[in-house]
Amino acid sequence: xxxxxxxxxxxxxxxxxxxxxxxxxxxxxxxxxxxxxxIYAVADRRNLRVVGAANYVQLLRDPLFxxxxxxxxxFVLVGGPLSVAASLAVALFIxxxxxxxxxxxxxxxxxxVATTLVAVAVVWRxxxxxxxxxxxxxxxxxxxxxxxxxxxxxxxxxxxMLMAVWKNFGFNMVIFIAGLQSIPERLYEAARIDGAxxxxxxxxxxxxxxxxxxxxxxxxxxxxxxxxxAEPYVMTQGGPAHSTLSVVxxxxxxxxxWWNLGYAAAVxxxxxxxxxxxxxxxxxxxxAGAGGEDSR
Amino acid sequence: xxxxxxxxxxxxxLGTGAAATVLPLLWMVSASLMPAxxxxxxxxxxxxxxxxxxxxxxxxxRLNVGxxxxxxxxxxxxxxxxxxxxxxxxxxAFAKLRFRxxxxxxxxxLGALVIPGQVGMLxxxxxxxxxxxxxxxxxxxxxxxxxxxxxxxxxxxxxSIPDSLLDAARVDGAGELRIYWSLALPACRPxxxxxxxxxxxxxxxxxxxxxxxxxxxDLYTLPVALANLVGEHVQDTELMMAGAVLTVLPVxxxxxxxxxxYIQGILxxxxxx
Numbered sequence: 001x002x003x004x005x006x007x008x009x010x011x012x013x014x015x016x017x018x019x020x021x022x023x024x025x026x027x028x029x030x031x032x033x034x035x036x037x038x039i040y041a042v043a044d045r046r047n048l049r050v051v052g053a054a055n056y057v058q059l060l061r062d063p064l065f066x067x068x069x070x071x072x073x074x075f076v077l078v079g080g081p082l083s084v085a086a087s088l089a090v091a092l093f094i095x096x097x098x099x100x101x102x103x104x105x106x107x108x109x110x111x112x113v114a115t116t117l118v119a120v121a122v123v124w125r126x127x128x129x130x131x132x133x134x135x136x137x138x139x140x141x142x143x144x145x146x147x148x149x150x151x152x153x154x155x156x157x158x159x160x161m162l163m164a165v166w167k168n169f170g171f172n173m174v175i176f177i178a179g180l181q182s183i184p185e186r187l188y189e190a191a192r193i194d195g196a197x198x199x200x201x202x203x204x205x206x207x208x209x210x211x212x213x214x215x216x217x218x219x220x221x222x223x224x225x226x227x228x229x230a231e232p233y234v235m236t237q238g239g240p241a242h243s244t245l246s247v248v249x250x251x252x253x254x255x256x257x258w259w260n261l262g263y264a265a266a267v268x269x270x271x272x273x274x275x276x277x278x279x280x281x282x283x284x285x286x287x288a289g290a291g292g293e294d295s296r
Numbered sequence: 297x298x299x300x301x302x303x304x305x306x307x308x309x310l311g312t313g314a315a316a317t318v319l320p321l322l323w324m325v326s327a328s329l330m331p332a333x334x335x336x337x338x339x340x341x342x343x344x345x346x347x348x349x350x351x352x353x354x355x356x357x358r359l360n361v362g363x364x365x366x367x368x369x370x371x372x373x374x375x376x377x378x379x380x381x382x383x384x385x386x387x388x389a390f391a392k393l394r395f396r397x398x399x400x401x402x403x404x405x406l407g408a409l410v411i412p413g414q415v416g417m418l419x420x421x422x423x424x425x426x427x428x429x430x431x432x433x434x435x436x437x438x439x440x441x442x443x444x445x446x447x448x449x450x451x452x453x454x455x456s457i458p459d460s461l462l463d464a465a466r467v468d469g470a471g472e473l474r475i476y477w478s479l480a481l482p483a484c485r486p487x488x489x490x491x492x493x494x495x496x497x498x499x500x501x502x503x504x505x506x507x508x509x510x511x512x513x514d515l516y517t518l519p520v521a522l523a524n525l526v527g528e529h530v531q532d533t534e535l536m537m538a539g540a541v542l543t544v545l546p547v548x549x550x551x552x553x554x555x556x557x558y559i560q561g562i563l564x565x566x567x568x569x
Contacts, residue, residue: 003393006472010389014382014442015401021439023408025416025423032419093310098303107555108314111321114551114558116501118519119543122526123324126533132336134323166317171562178563227412230503234523248414248504256508261418272415279410 033265042259055266065267067242068250071157075246076225079161084214084221086169091176092206106177110170117167121234124163125150128235150236153243160231160244168224172217179213180206215286222278226271247271324544328352328537335533351538361542363514364521369546371433371506371517372499375440376492382442384488387450388480392457393472402451405444414504421508435509436517440499446491452564453487454480490561493554497547518543 033055040047059065094105112120127134128149136146149159187205196204229248232238238245247267255264323342327335328351330344355361390402420439421430429435457480465475506517516524522539529535551558
């Protein structure tokens with residue numbers, strides 16, 4: 001009995017903090033998105049009106065929302081897979097049997113993950129400088145023309161993707177290396193005895209063995225990439241011509257710059273719905289994939 | 297022979313990748329030590345012609361960066377200590393103590409993991425404003441006091457503490473608080489280091505929430521201050537690089553010292569999660 005009371009005492013502070021400062025605001029966010037909470041309501045709550053789904057209707061009619069959605073989709077669907085591919089490629093190289101000093105390479109590749117996003121976004125702003133930036137200098141050495149990375153609407157989002165991939169491929173790389181090391185060595189030995197070459201071993205042992213890791217990484221990367229914010233905030237402020245405006249940046253601008261909190265809450269909920277949908281979709285794929293493996 | 301070619305190829309690829317990965321960071325450090333204007337020369341300089349710490353001096357003397365360093369350090373340490381205490385108590389209880397509603401509550405918490413932090417951000421701001429905590433340190437500390445992920449991490453680890461050990465202590469007359477403090481906490485040390493490291497780095501590196509809740513310059517954290525400074529001093533490349541180095545250096549040093557725990561944490565979060 002005292003043990004039960006002690007247990008409640010142990011969990012109460014953390015649960016109370018999570019309930020009041022996380023779950024309650026999430027629930028309140030639903031209600032907020034159904035009101036016209038704006039700068040006048042910030043000043044005086046009597047100016048607050050319930051408007052039902054009006055924010056969502058307005059959202060669907062807002063061209064900027066669709067631009068933000070498309071930009072975020074572009075970043076998630078192109079940048080995400082690029083990041084996972086880079087992680088996987090580097091992990092395969094580091095895991096190769098010939099490689100010594102694996103730990104050194106792992107630390108180097110992981111270094112950008114440990115850094116502060118805002119700080120390295122500032123650094124990359126200069127790397128992308130159209131006239132004196134390192135990247136264009138590198139291109140000029142290869143005989144390629146200079147690109148106005150952050151000033152050209154066509155290149156600004158790819159530039160942000162490249163920086164994001166650089167910043168976080170090391171994270172998934174570590175997970176992939178562990179996944180690779182968990183594949184039993186005897187499988188490779190048996191394959192070699194059967195005369196399988198390197199490529200065949202990769203296809204028939206490494207790829208299936210890595211499938212669960214791959215799905216986990218895919219889900220986490222999708223979720224993370226949906227929340228694009230600091231890179232465009234620091235590097236482009238959403239420009240040029242809204243080409244790097246993301247959903248979270250749109251939410252921030254509506255919520256905390258113009259104080260349209262009701263509208264911003266609707267944006268936040270659409271983002272949540274998208275993330276939840278993507279997560280469920282990938283989990284369904286995992287269930288389907290696992291079924292396929294069992295039948296083999 | 298074939299092995300040699302293979303090795304050359306793999307090392308070549310890894311070496312090129314590693315060089316490309318560290319190049320922006322090395323340039324950041326190098327440019328921060330260059331005399332003003334040298335980082336904008338063409339072709340780019342990779343080493344300072346003369347090493348100068350003048351930009352660091354300007355940051356501290358004229359741009360109040362000492363204050364931002366203090367704010368960042370203070371907040372990261374406070375959030376880390378408070379959340380370690382709360383998460384470890386809850387994680388331990390979920391793993392090792394029986395109480396009514398335990399499994400249901402835990403499942404509910406895990407379900408909450410899919411909710412992104414931005415969803416509740418707007419009402420949280422209004423709530424903290426109501427409490428008078430906007431533009432105070434508490435505005436950053438309070439939302440970071442406990443986390444579902446932290447509770448989960450400690451619980452998974454604490455499951456491996458043998459019940460017999462705890463029961464023996466009870467037979468000897470130790471109270472529950474004492475068992476938690478002198479048995480469970482030491483047993484969970486590795487995961488607490490990991491969680492502390494995650495929290496410290498996460499709080500130090502966080503941007504969106506501090507940007508929202510710390511409205512006055514005096515309370516800015518380094519990332520918020522840096523994003524603000526780059527708007528006014530975008531021409532002063534060397535100065536901005538010095539600011540970036542100051543922001544990045546503490547977390548990179550802490551990471552280097554404890555990276556074993558960090559990697560372990562990623563893996564225990566990913567494999568069991």
